[in-house]
Amino acid sequence: MNLEFSPEEIAFRDEVRSFIAENYPKNQEGSGLRDDMAPEDLTAWHKILGKKGWSVPAWPEEYGGTGWTPTQRYIWSEENARVNAIMPLPFGVSMVGPVIYAFGNEEQKAQHLPGIRSGDVWWCQGYSEPGAGSDLASLQTTAVRDGDHYVINGQKTWTTLAQHADWGFFLCRTDPDAEKPQQGISFILVDMKTPGIEVRPIKLIDGGYEVNETWLTDVRVPVENLIGEENRGWTYAKFLLAHERSGIAGVARSKRAVEQLRSIAANEQLDDKPLIEDFDFARKVSQLEIDLAALEITELRTLAGEEAGRGPGPESSILKIKGTEIQQRLTELTLEAVGHYGTPYYRDVPDAGSNEYPIGPDYAQHAAASYFNMRKTSIYGGSNEIQRNIITKMILGL
Amino acid sequence: MDFNFTEEQSMVRDGLTRLVRESYEFEARRKVIEGDSGWRPELWAQIAEMGLLGMPFSEEDGGFGGGPIDSLVVMEEFGRGLVVEPYVPTVVCAGGFLKHAGNAAQKEEYLGGIIDGSKVFAFAYAEPRGRYDYADLETTAKKDGDGYVLNGHKAVVIAAPWASHLIVTARTSGERRDREGVSVFVVDKNADGIVTRDYPTVDGRRASEVYFENVQIPADALIGEEGNGLPLIELVTDEAIAAHCAEACGAMKVAHEMTVEYSRQRKQFGTPIGKFQVLQHRMVDMYTEYEQSVSMTYLATLKLGEEEAERKKAVASAKVRIGQAAHHIGQESIQIHGGMGMTDELAIGSYFKRLTIFDSEFGNVDHHMKRHVALASG
Numbered sequence: 041m042n043l044e045f046s047p048e049e050i051a052f053r054d055e056v057r058s059f060i061a062e063n064y065p066k067n068q069e070g071s072g073l074r075d076d077m078a079p080e081d082l083t084a085w086h087k088i089l090g091k092k093g094w095s096v097p098a099w100p101e102e103y104g105g106t107g108w109t110p111t112q113r114y115i116w117s118e119e120n121a122r123v124n125a126i127m128p129l130p131f132g133v134s135m136v137g138p139v140i141y142a143f144g145n146e147e148q149k150a151q152h153l154p155g156i157r158s159g160d161v162w163w164c165q166g167y168s169e170p171g172a173g174s175d176l177a178s179l180q181t182t183a184v185r186d187g188d189h190y191v192i193n194g195q196k197t198w199t200t201l202a203q204h205a206d207w208g209f210f211l212c213r214t215d216p217d218a219e220k221p222q223q224g225i226s227f228i229l230v231d232m233k234t235p236g237i238e239v240r241p242i243k244l245i246d247g248g249y250e251v252n253e254t255w256l257t258d259v260r261v262p263v264e265n266l267i268g269e270e271n272r273g274w275t276y277a278k279f280l281l282a283h284e285r286s287g288i289a290g291v292a293r294s295k296r297a298v299e300q301l302r303s304i305a306a307n308e309q310l311d312d313k314p315l316i317e318d319f320d321f322a323r324k325v326s327q328l329e330i331d332l333a334a335l336e337i338t339e340l341r342t343l344a345g346e347e348a349g350r351g352p353g354p355e356s357s358i359l360k361i362k363g364t365e366i367q368q369r370l371t372e373l374t375l376e377a378v379g380h381y382g383t384p385y386y387r388d389v390p391d392a393g394s395n396e397y398p399i400g401p402d403y404a405q406h407a408a409a410s411y412f413n414m415r416k417t418s419i420y421g422g423s424n425e426i427q428r429n430i431i432t433k434m435i436l437g438l
Numbered sequence: 439m440d441f442n443f444t445e446e447q448s449m450v451r452d453g454l455t456r457l458v459r460e461s462y463e464f465e466a467r468r469k470v471i472e473g474d475s476g477w478r479p480e481l482w483a484q485i486a487e488m489g490l491l492g493m494p495f496s497e498e499d500g501g502f503g504g505g506p507i508d509s510l511v512v513m514e515e516f517g518r519g520l521v522v523e524p525y526v527p528t529v530v531c532a533g534g535f536l537k538h539a540g541n542a543a544q545k546e547e548y549l550g551g552i553i554d555g556s557k558v559f560a561f562a563y564a565e566p567r568g569r570y571d572y573a574d575l576e577t578t579a580k581k582d583g584d585g586y587v588l589n590g591h592k593a594v595v596i597a598a599p600w601a602s603h604l605i606v607t608a609r610t611s612g613e614r615r616d617r618e619g620v621s622v623f624v625v626d627k628n629a630d631g632i633v634t635r636d637y638p639t640v641d642g643r644r645a646s647e648v649y650f651e652n653v654q655i656p657a658d659a660l661i662g663e664e665g666n667g668l669p670l671i672e673l674v675t676d677e678a679i680a681a682h683c684a685e686a687c688g689a690m691k692v693a694h695e696m697t698v699e700y701s702r703q704r705k706q707f708g709t710p711i712g713k714f715q716v717l718q719h720r721m722v723d724m725y726t727e728y729e730q731s732v733s734m735t736y737l738a739t740l741k742l743g744e745e746e747a748e749r750k751k752a753v754a755s756a757k758v759r760i761g762q763a764a765h766h767i768g769q770e771s772i773q774i775h776g777g778m779g780m781t782d783e784l785a786i787g788s789y790f791k792r793l794t795i796f797d798s799e800f801g802n803v804d805h806h807m808k809r810h811v812a813l814a815s816g
Contacts (some may be wrong), residue, residue, distance in 0.1 A: 244781060320804045320807070376797075380566075380798060384594065399647055400594075412787075
């Protein structure tokens, strides 16, 4: 047992590190993803990686994957987190892409995979509904066969960044009489320009607009857009959720955020000393680092299992629970660190930091918004309560 | 022992409950806080007319002879409705400085205006570097002829955009963090040399960065003794903390009620989510936190008139306990509301945000824990 990277892995790390240093868009360095960015900024790195052939590392090589080992993929995400890179959005690369190459037909693969790899086609996810959140299988949106089309009616919600989407993947009920709610659901690809689709932004508590309600009224979609078999969509959706969960621990990003927190706390003063020298505060940062170390090794053990051919099992729920709790705690401590300057609502004050009379230090500007926004992480992707149910059932056997 | 409110206090509460229900329905509040000015001077006038702004002042000062418990009643109702109007800055802070240390002329000049609603105050104490230490001041007031010259920068001054006057803390002598040499002034916000940058706050209020650039103030702007302002500031901010604790209790109560109600309505897996025991117990914990917070608010409020060490310890205890409860209840409210809790559409997010910011006002949990440790170890 050892934790060292092999010489080959170190060489790989140096290679990707210098590639990132040379190619990551200079105007985006360190900025991280924000919902109010222009769409071309959100996909800039994706497009560069697409040209390099590194946009879909986890895919099978025949579909454009890099053939990296799980450890190499881990190194890749670490190195990107070091510059807070805006990674390819997950909806194409991590969600619908794998479903298409695993269950789609040859025409669907030829039509959709290149645009996902290159970053030219923007995807969104039509899963949740107002009445179907944690209980996703109770979804009500219907797709009714009419000749060589499906006619889709219903309402989806929490469709992330759908305001920019070219295509969406939707779960629709095709057999309302199925015995169990999980049966009778189909997985359908929808061109977002099809008449009858209306995307309405949802304002979140941080003031941002990253999610939407998507209304579908008599949306006619060619039957060729069905993935796999009719009424088998739940199987594909579950496959996708397993992919969504890997990487959800966000270890690399949290490590960077801890560094940022330390640097903020070194700038802030308490009793004429840097806040980070205050034992009460430093103790909380250390607690976070300890929790993060435990999570990191847990993730590495999961990766090692994958390299040995064991897919991520229900224990990935631990990664989701602990990963999101740590992300939330980080933003909470950052807000605490900035003191009074966590109070201004910077979003409504353009150029808050660049005026003759600035409002607080730059690093304070996203503190409250990030804290509010990150409450979502224990709710989305299968709420942390649902993750605990999975462990209860699948691991404890209760 | 008596934990009952007087008949008068109960009447005030009923009147306020009605006012908040009629004027502070969530969408009405949203319109106001997103509007140009961010508050309703006409509502402030109405509150003044109800006599609420005069309650904690003695009859000889033109008030109704009440005290901190009256402010508790008001702020608890303000918290329930997330009322943004500046009761704490104007009545508790400015009113507090004036009633404890103002001279006859100052009381004459300002208290009437506070009570009738015509003078609105903000309390400019925080500075970019000082965090929660009231003596850590870079703002200076230098003697100049008969008066003083103010220079400095005050941070996140709540309600300053609405204020006609400011209470300003400044150093008149000594080094930056000395306990001696701190003084308190009342300043007309329109005085030459005051520059403000106004902005909204994440919890729906308004605040300003306030810059003083060679602001000339007269000698009679000084409240209390020159250089001996710190004990007075500690007293008044303890009173403000008690009032904010009451506000937090009001907000926590509503957040808890909304969450329980949502868990009754929201169905998943064919059953209201409130039937899931894991959520039931979490809502019980929220309720317990709320009840402990009410107790601590009473403790702090009732000890405001006691000798200094006892008062400080009670207030620090309350701020620690309620700071923790406010985080707990805020976070759990959002979690149990699920995705809907993340939306700006529901009121619960606004309660969460107010309860978040409560912690950093007048010192957070860590600050008051240290204060408690120091007091407890004598």
